[in-house]
Amino acid sequence: MEQGHRQVGARCGQHSLLLRQDLDGALCQGGGGRVIAKAAPWKKDRVSELAEILSGDGIVGIVDISGVPAGNMLDMRSSLRDQMTMTVAKKTLIKLAWEQAGRSEVELEQLFEGAAQPCVVHSESLNAFELFAELEKTRQGRVAKEGELAPVDIVVEKGPTEFGPGPIVGEFNAVGIPAKIDRGKVAIQRTVTVVNEGEAITGDLGIMLAKLGITPIEIGLILTGAIEGGFVFPASSLKLDFEGFRNDVMTATSGAFNLACNTRWFSTATVPALLSKASSEAMAVAIEAGVVNDETASMLVARASARALAIAGQLDSSALEGADAAASDAADLDAGAEAPPEEEEEEEE
CATH class of the missing domain: 3.90.105.20 (Ribosomal protein L10, N-terminal fragment, domain II)
Incomplete structure (x- = not known):
């Protein structure tokens, strides 16, 4: 049968006829030696359905569903129904629909890479990165069967x-x-x-x-690639480290804020920090200069007390006793200086 198909293709000289042989199934011989492809109605409907999807707005991707049991597939499709549509078809039908939609065949070949059993996904509510992230959630393990190769140790x-x-x-x-x-x-x-x-x-x-x-x-539903806004995104370019990305954004934001503050760039974000910094620096200058006011008085007293205690801590006991004696003598002298006027008054009496 296959050899007969090749002979028909050579006789007709049309590559598209060979392509449609896979779509339509058996060929029939018409009058005058004409070969007419007899189409399966459901295949035509599927191509029309795919062409309509591919011609619309939104993002289109190819998913590999090979190895996914039917039960798991139903559960996955049910969980994603609100976010995207999924249409399973053979590569031949997808190629025909792709051609009818006027899309580039080169783009399709890129999306087909790694898709043993392709499925067309379409979404108008997600971007390429969100589509990849949602499909990644469908990954799950299943029991190994006889002869399957271990994906990892x-x-x-x-x-x-x-x-x-x-x-x-x-x-x-x-x-x-x-x-x-x-x-x-x-x-x-x-x-x-x-x-x-x-x-x-x-x-x-x-x-x-x-x-x-x-x-x-x-x-799982493994996305091999997607097309959005005329750009082809391989799956490898859609896999983002969201935690690392979040940390990078936070680091960049912090660095930009510090730079703006250090260069005194005034904005709604930096003005509170700059005012606080200016107030702290002004207070430090006032303390060092010994400027006494309502805000600095308590700090100056506390600093003087701390310095006095620090000096006292460095003196030995004899020095402290001498200081106490000197203070006592000074007090006696003060008392004696006030006493003579009283004695003179007594002598006069």
């Missing part, structure tokens, strides 16, 4: 399990997971890498990993 950690004594101990050991009975429970004796990245997972190992709650095969 699969490690079983040391520690107790929820299983009681029984044949399961031997089942764990049979697949390379060292287990024993410890305090009435099955425990993993040591941390072990049971499968290295890229190696095939056996069926028995997948079952035992599932019993431990290890689901190594990641599934």
